Every structure is written in structure tokens, then in C-alpha cells.
Amino acid sequence: MTHYIGSGPYCYANSLAMVLGASAPSPAVIEVLTGSPFGFELLGGTLPLFDPYGWDPDHGLDAAIALLGARCTRTAGGTAEEAGERLHEAVARGPVLVGPVDMGLLLHQPGTPTDNGGDHFVAVLEVDGGTVVFHDPHGHPYSTLPLADFVTAWEAKAVGYVDAPYVMRAGFVQERKVPAEDALRASLPAAERWLAGRQDRTVPPGTLGGADGVEALAALVEGGLDAGMRGFLAHFAIRVGARRLSDAAHCLDGLGLPEAGSIAAGQARLVGSLQHPVVTGDDQAAADTLRRLAPTYERLRTALASRLG
Numbered sequence: 001m002t003h004y005i006g007s008g009p010y011c012y013a014n015s016l017a018m019v020l021g022a023s024a025p026s027p028a029v030i031e032v033l034t035g036s037p038f039g040f041e042l043l044g045g046t047l048p049l050f051d052p053y054g055w056d057p058d059h060g061l062d063a064a065i066a067l068l069g070a071r072c073t074r075t076a077g078g079t080a081e082e083a084g085e086r087l088h089e090a091v092a093r094g095p096v097l098v099g100p101v102d103m104g105l106l107l108h109q110p111g112t113p114t115d116n117g118g119d120h121f122v123a124v125l126e127v128d129g130g131t132v133v134f135h136d137p138h139g140h141p142y143s144t145l146p147l148a149d150f151v152t153a154w155e156a157k158a159v160g161y162v163d164a165p166y167v168m169r170a171g172f173v174q175e176r177k178v179p180a181e182d183a184l185r186a187s188l189p190a191a192e193r194w195l196a197g198r199q200d201r202t203v204p205p206g207t208l209g210g211a212d213g214v215e216a217l218a219a220l221v222e223g224g225l226d227a228g229m230r231g232f233l234a235h236f237a238i239r240v241g242a243r244r245l246s247d248a249a250h251c252l253d254g255l256g257l258p259e260a261g262s263i264a265a266g267q268a269r270l271v272g273s274l275q276h277p278v279v280t281g282d283d284q285a286a287a288d289t290l291r292r293l294a295p296t297y298e299r300l301r302t303a304l305a306s307r308l309g
Contacts, residue, residue, distance in 0.1 A: 001249060001250070001253065001261075001265050003246065003247075003250045004242075004243060004246045004247075004268075007139075008239055008240060008243045009138070009236055009239060009240045010027050010031060010137065010240070010243070011099070011120050011121040011122070011137045011138060012034070012057045012060070012061055012097075012099060012121040013027040013028075013030040013031040013034070013064075014027045014137035015097050015098075015099065015121040015122055015123045015135075015137055016030055016061060016064065016065070016097060017030055018095065018123040018135055018137075019094075019095040019096065019097045019123050019169075019172055020068070020070060020172060020174070021095075023068075023070070023174045023177070024068075025068070025180040025183070026180075028247040028250065028251070029180045029183070029184065029247075029251060030064050030068075031243075031244055031247050032184060032187065032244075032247055032248050032251045033063065033064035033067050033068065033183055033184065033187050034057070034060030034061065034063055034064045035051075035052060035055060035060055035063055035187070035190055035191060035194050036051045036052070036055060036057075036060055036244050037050075037051075037191075037244035037245050037247065037248035037264065038052050038191040038192075038194040038195045038248070038297075038300070039051060039052025039053055039055065039194045039195055039197075039209060039210060039297060040052070040053075040209065040210060040213050040214050040217075040297065041053045041054070041055070041203070041207055041208070041209045041213050042207065042208045042209075042213035042214075042216050042217050043203070043204060043207050044204040044205065044206050044207055045206035045207065045208060045216065046206075046220075046229075047232070048213075048217045048229070048232070048233060048237050049237060049241075050237060050238075050240065050241025050242075050244065050245070050271060051241075051244070052194035052195070052198070052209065053194075053197055053198065053201070053203065053207065053208075053209025053210060053213070054198050054199075054200075054201025054202070054203050054209070055194060055201070056161040057099075057100065057119065057121070057161075058100070058161060058162055058167065059201075061097075061169070062074075063187070063190065065169075067178065067183040067186055067187055068174075068178050068183050069174060069175050069176040069177060069178035069183075070172055070173065070174050070175065071172075071173050071175055072097075072169045072170060072171050072172045072173070073169070073170055073171045074167065074168070074169050075166075075167075075168055075170070076162065076164040076165065076166055076167040076168070077164040077165065077166060078166060080148075080151045080152075080155065080166075082166075083151055083154065083165070083166035084127075084147050084148075084151050086166075086168070087124060087127055087132075087168060088127040090168065090170035090171070091124050091125065091126060091127050091170070093170070093171065094170070094171070094172065095123050095124065095125055095172075096123070096124040096168050096169070096170040097121065097122075097123060097124075097168065097169040097170070097172075098121065098122050098123075098124050098134070098154060098167070098168045099119070099120060099121030099122060099154075099156075099167060099168075100119035100120060100121060100156045100159045100161075100162060100167065101119070101120050101121070101122065101150075101153045101154045101156055102117055102118075102119070102120070102153045102154075102155070102156050102157065102158055102159065103117035103118050103119065103120035103138070103153075104116060104117020104118070104158075105117065105149075105152055105153035106120065106122075106136065106143075106145070106150075106153050107145060107149050107153075108136070108140060108143045108144070108145055109136075109138065109140070115158070116228075117158075118236065119156065119159045119161075120136075120138065121137070122134045122135065122136050122137065122143075123135045123137075124168075125142075127147060130146060130147050130148075131144050131145070131146060131147065132144065132145050132146075132147055132150040134150075151166070154166055160204075181254070181255065184251050184254075184255055185255055188255075188304060188307075188308060189308060191304060192301055192304045192305050192308055195210070195297055195298070195300055195301035195304065196301055197209050197210055210297045210298070211294040211295055211297055211298060214290050214291075214293055214294040214297075215290075215291065215294050217290055218286075218287040218288075218290035218291050218294070219287070221278075221283050221286045221287045221290065222283060222284060222287040223283075224283055225278070225283055230278060230279075230281075233274070233278050234275065234278050234279050238271060238272070238274050238275050238278065239275075241271045242268050242271040242272035242275075243268075245264050245265075245267045245268035245271060246264075246265070246268040246272075248264045248268075249261045249262070249264035249265035249267075249268055252264055253265075257303070257304075257307055259303045260300060260303040260304050260307070263296060263299050263300045263303055264300060266296060267293060267296050267297075267300070270289055270292055270293045270296070271293065273289055274286050274289055274290070277289070
């Protein structure tokens with residue numbers, strides 16, 4: 001298996017790696033620690049995400065930070081002015097992980113503003129004279145925005161998975177040194193629970209997870225994709241889904257779990273192979289691939305459970 005290394009929408013994993021600094025493992029390891037590769041959900045019955053039923057990046061970041069033996073202070077809410085002041089005070093003591101922000105309102109990115117930008121995370125470095133300086137992992141180191149514009153994006157009105165605006169994590173402290181292998185091994189029980197279908201997470205009505213969600217997506221694709229869903233799959237969901245699974249396969253194999261690693265690698269190949277038919281409009285081929293993917297999540301859960309029991 002040749003491990004994928006390259007670009008992709010890994011904004012929160014990259015941002016966490018930046019703020020943790022020298023103690024951070026690779027973004028690939030961080031992504032796996034969040035739990036994101038271990039499932040599928042069709043959010044509200046219409047939005048396909050190659051991540052577990054009930055999972056979101058905010059929850060995943062908390063899990064990864066704890067597994068890595070670190071802690072930080074997460075704050076949210078208040079007015080725009082209060083958020084700006086809170087950010088100014090926090091960044092004076094070190095880099096701050098900010099997000100979600102509305103990617104479509106980050107005005108340093110070409111083509112903005114737009115109403116379909118999606119959620120995003122960045123590492124803020126300075127707030128100086130009304131200007132925010134930050135590393136945007138979407139290819140823009142040392143980006144700058146006026147504070148007012150940054151805070152507008154940070155309000156993240158269009159992001160549905162947080163219950164308050166202006167979320168940030170600051171004051172990172174490495175309480176204990178945890179090798180990447182130990183953190184990954186400690187994450188496996190949670191991975192198995194995600195694959196089993198957790199019922200303790202709130203999801204929009206109509207959301208389907210795991211094989212049921214993949215089968216439902218296959219039916220939607222077979223009926224013909226509209227431009228919005230086709231674009232979402234092609235520009236984001238397939239890319240991040242295939243990369244997550246490729247990283248999971250690499251990590252599982254490194255833990256001495258070849259069966260689980262092989263299943264995840266097969267999933268990565270299937271998800272990655274969706275890109276061409278989705279872009280070219282071969283919806284029947286995409287639907288057929290999804291139906292091959294559907295039963296693999298239970299196979300991966302079984303392989304993990306057999307090693308955890």
C-alpha cells in the first residue's frame with residue numbers, strides 16, 4: 001500500500017498540528033484520532049459525509065486533543081466585539097485554533113464572498129492594529145483580514161453543528177507526552193463505537209448512518225445528481241473521505257492490525273474511485289461503487305472488535 005501524501009481539505013487537523021507545534025503528530029494521525037474515518041452519514045437524508053453518524057469536527061477535535069495528552073480552553077458565544085477582544089487577549093499568549101468559520105466569508109480567498117463555502121478552521125497567530133494574521137490551511141500561510149471581516153466569517157451562521165458562534169481553542173498545554181502509536185491504540189474503542197452507530201449524538205431528522213446511509217446515497221445518485229450535490233461530492237466529500245480512509249489504513253497497519261488496515265485501504269480505493277464518475281456524470285457507475293462500499297463498514301467494525309475483545 002502506497003500511503004497518500006498531498007493536498008486535501010484537512011483544515012482542523014492541520015490547524016491543530018500548527019497550534020500544538022513540536023509535540024504534534026502528523027495531521028494524518030490527528031485526523032484518525034478525531035474518529036472521522038470510521039463511518040458514513042447522509043445528513044438529513046440529503047448531505048453525504050464520509051464520517052460517522054453523529055460525528056462533527058468540533059467533537060472530533062476534543063477527542064484528538066485528549067488522546068494526545070493535551071488540554072486547552074474552549075470558549076464560544078458573546079457578541080462580535082467580545083469575541084474580537086477574547087481573540088486578541090488569547091493570541092497574545094500563543095496561537096489560537098479558531099473554528100468553525102464560514103469559508104465563504106474568508107475574503108482573502110478568491111471567489112468570496114459566497115453562500116456555499118462550508119465550515120473551516122484556521123490557526124490565528126496575531127491580532128495587530130485591527131488586523132488578524134493567521135495560517136489558513138487551505139493554502140494560505142500568513143493570511144490577513146481586517147478584524148471585523150474575520151469576525152463576520154467566525155460567526156459561522158451557516159454552520160449547523162455548533163450551538164454558539166465564535167468558537168476558539170487557546171492556551172494549549174501538553175500535560176503528558178503520548179506517542180502517536182499509543183494515542184492511536186487508545187482511540188480504537190471509540191472507532192469501533194462510531195462504526196457500530198452511536199445513538200448518543202443529536203442528528204437532523206432523516207439522517208442515515210453506515211450501510212443504510214450509503215445505500216440511500218446510491219439510490220439518490222442512481223436517480224441523477226443535481227448540480228449542488230455533484231459539486232459537494234466532487235470538491236469536498238470524496239476527497240476528504242478517501243484521504244481519511246487512506247490515513248486510517250496506514251495507521252491501522254502500523255498498529256499491527258493488517259485485516260482492519262486492508263479493509264480501510266479497500267474503502268479508500270472505493271471512495272477515491274467515485275471521483276471520476278461523479279465528475280463525468282456516470283451516475284450508474286458511482287451508484288454501483290457505493291453499493292460495494294456499503295457492507296465494508298460492518299466488516300471494519302468486526303475486524304476491530306475482534307482485536308479489542
